[in-house]
Amino acid sequence: MMDQSKIDTLRAQNVTPRSHLIDGKPVTASSGGLMDVLSPINGQILTSVAKGTAADMDTAIASARAAFEDRRWAGQPPAERKKVMMKWADLIEANALELAVLGVRDNGTEIGMAIKAEPGSAAGTIRYYAEALDKIYGEIAPTSDDVLGMIHKEPVGVVGAIIPWNFPLMIGAWKLGPALAMGNSVVLKPSETASLSLLRMAELALEAGLPPGVFNIVFGEGAVVGEAMGLSMDVDTLVFTGSGATGRRLMEYSARSNMKRVYLELGGKSPNIVFADAPNLDEAAKVAAAGIFRNSGQVCVAGSRLLVEASIHDNFVAAVAKATRAMRVGDPLDLNTHIGAVNSETQLLQNLDFVKTAQSEGGEIVTGGDRILADTGGYYMEPTIVTGVTPQATLSRKEVFGPVLGVTPFETDDEAICIANSTDYGLAGAVWTSNLSRAHKMIRAVRTGVMHVNTYGGADGTVPLGGVGQSGNGSDKSLHAIDKYIDLKTAWIKL
DSSP: OOOHHHHHHHHTSOOOOBOEEETTEEEOOTTOOEEEEEOTTTSOEEEEEEOOOHHHHHHHHHHHHHHHHTTTTTTSOHHHHHHHHHHHHHHHHHTHHHHHHHHHHHHOOOHHHHHIIIIIHHHHHHHHHHHHGGGOOOEEOOOOTTEEEEEEEEEOSEEEEEOOSSSHHHHHHHHHHHHHHTTOEEEEEOBTTBOHHHHHHHHHHHHHTOOTTSEEEOOSOIIIIIHHHHHOTTOOEEEEESOHHHHHHHHHHHHHTTOOEEEEEOOOOOEEEEOTTOSOHHHHHHHHHHHHHGGGGOOTTOOOEEEEEGGGHHHHHHHHHHHHHTSOBOOTTSTTOSBOOOSOHHHHHHHHHHHHHHHHTTOEEEEOOSEEOGGGTSOEEOOEEEESOOTTSHHHHSOOOSSEEEEEEESSHHHHHHHHTSSSOOSEEEEEOSOHHHHHHHHHHSOOSEEEESSOSOOOTTSOBOOOGGGBSSOBSTGGGGGGGEEEEEEEEEO
16 A cells, blocks of 8 residues: 655655666757756646757667667577566566656656556566567468478567657556567657656666667657657657657658658547446446546546437436546645646646537536646646537547546437447447447447447456557557567578
């Protein structure tokens, strides 16, 4: 169990300015520039990080390339790579509270969620791929007796990873785990608004024995260092989690450079579909509230569209509102807080604009809708429920990435499917029903990468997370994620 006094002690520690991590060493920005890091808890400057340049990114990529070509990591036996990654996971666990508190100060996630979703998840992910790496076999092809056909699985080389601010350790580990397990070198660009815990995790990797140059971090603006990564002729694979607009630019950069493979996870507008025959409507209401409002709605798979069978609509919305009002918004480093801060003032203002737009389009606010705790200087918003949201409304079609839930009634199974599929996204969804046939019908019919039944969230690392439509391509998590980080090489041998 976490101790509030330990959290408060870590909160009080000064955070010194941070430099890039290149070739195993701290490296200042070539321009000498720094970026302020604002804490969403109070809006105050927490520290600063290097303001990277394109030259800095090129230096990091060159370091990763050199590390890959001399095989200081890729050439180690799988059993040795496994030992390093297992020790890394152990160090993440041993420093979990430090990592979690540092991350919360940086991005505002409530500590109760952060401790599990960030260092807890990251350690589990690194350990999962460490356990898997010496169990990935090549293949022997079925051939005639005078030929031996072999299929080798080889690392792609240099992987560029761009990580968002909402769960930097968790999502970072989803990329780093399989990439490093397969012997690749990595250059990682954190978000401008959440980078500190990722740097600390990288330092722990070096402590565990990861060779210098195998894992590099470059801070900076996406339009500068992210573009340099995307345009590099020496990055072989690029992985990204974030907005669709940025994802499109990265694909353009690939076309303009070396045609590097680009794998994108671009968020969603996920439908949470509740039928009158749900096995436990009270439980469904509580889970629906948590499924959108935890981490202030800043979750890629958040159930931001609630589709409710018309016969139970009013009562169910009332139950969701009751569960929502019981959730305490406040200081994310307070163990009694259920919902923390919005990541930035920019994001907060965008969220509020979505609420105004929803009202102008006929939506009715059931609860929430305003900024709160402004006297703290931090970025806090009431969890907000809006009813009367049509499938054509902005709130049904655009990703808010904030604590705003739109509610839409439906009459029939087919109407629910039609509404669920009426966006460009397809990342996650859920159906609540006691009818097994209906559940399977919904799983097949709703176009999405993950479909929950009588729950929302909780899928672990054994299953993939990937989107369809404009939610992206490729998968994070599970053994399927490894495919992004290997090349298949055929050996055709005449006997």
